[in-house]
Amino acid sequence: MSVGIYFATTTGKTEDIADRLHKLLKGSNPPKDLAELSDLSEFSSLDGIICGIPTWNTGADSERSGTAWDEVLEEIGSLNLNNKKVAIFGLGDSSTYTENFCDAMEELHSYFIKAGASMVGYVNKDTYTFDESKSLIGNFFCGLPLDEDSESDLTDSRLNSWADELKIEMPGLE
Numbered sequence: 001m002s003v004g005i006y007f008a009t010t011t012g013k014t015e016d017i018a019d020r021l022h023k024l025l026k027g028s029n030p031p032k033d034l035a036e037l038s039d040l041s042e043f044s045s046l047d048g049i050i051c052g053i054p055t056w057n058t059g060a061d062s063e064r065s066g067t068a069w070d071e072v073l074e075e076i077g078s079l080n081l082n083n084k085k086v087a088i089f090g091l092g093d094s095s096t097y098t099e100n101f102c103d104a105m106e107e108l109h110s111y112f113i114k115a116g117a118s119m120v121g122y123v124n125k126d127t128y129t130f131d132e133s134k135s136l137i138g139n140f141f142c143g144l145p146l147d148e149d150s151e152s153d154l155t156d157s158r159l160n161s162w163a164d165e166l167k168i169e170m171p172g173l174e
């Protein structure tokens, strides 16, 4: 069983979280920067994929991340990822961008669904303070939102709980 961690970043925060997550998840591969990947063929050889995506294009319908993820969305949608477990974490700012909190997660989520992936790691919205997010499905975010700008004191506990959940939902992690 192998689980890959992939991130894209503009100011380094998503990379930092990817590194912290890797340390919490024995059995995960060292994080890779999507911007340095020539194609996504290695996704097919993995059992699980964890993706970190920040939101930069505030209010946009498409290409919400403003990072390398935007360039590979169509490619992800065209893959066959049946039987793969996929989890997403998103970086955003729930205070300054409270009407678009972590919007990019949902866009990535929709392309992985298109590819047939089995999505895990949804998170209840109750402990977050924000007005709107495109990444909500009912009461749940379609991944783990993190806010290193306004709520960095909560990141450790959010990350720890999520890592514990992934250990249950993704085979190969301990």
Ligand SMILES: Cc1cc2nc3c(=O)[nH]c(=O)nc-3n(C[C@H](O)[C@H](O)[C@H](O)COP(=O)(O)O)c2cc1C
Residues within 6 Å of the ligand: 008, 009, 010, 011, 012, 013, 014, 015, 054, 055, 056, 057, 058, 059, 091, 092, 093, 094, 097, 100, 101, 102, 103, 148, 149
């Ligand atoms: C110009 C600008 C636009 C942003 N837009 C959003 C947004 O729409 N939604 C959100 O949740 N965060 C938004 N953010 C916050 C970033 O997503 C946040 O700082 C994130 O941690 C950056 O991650 P990175 O360092 O990996 O690029 C924005 C930040 C800036 C400076």
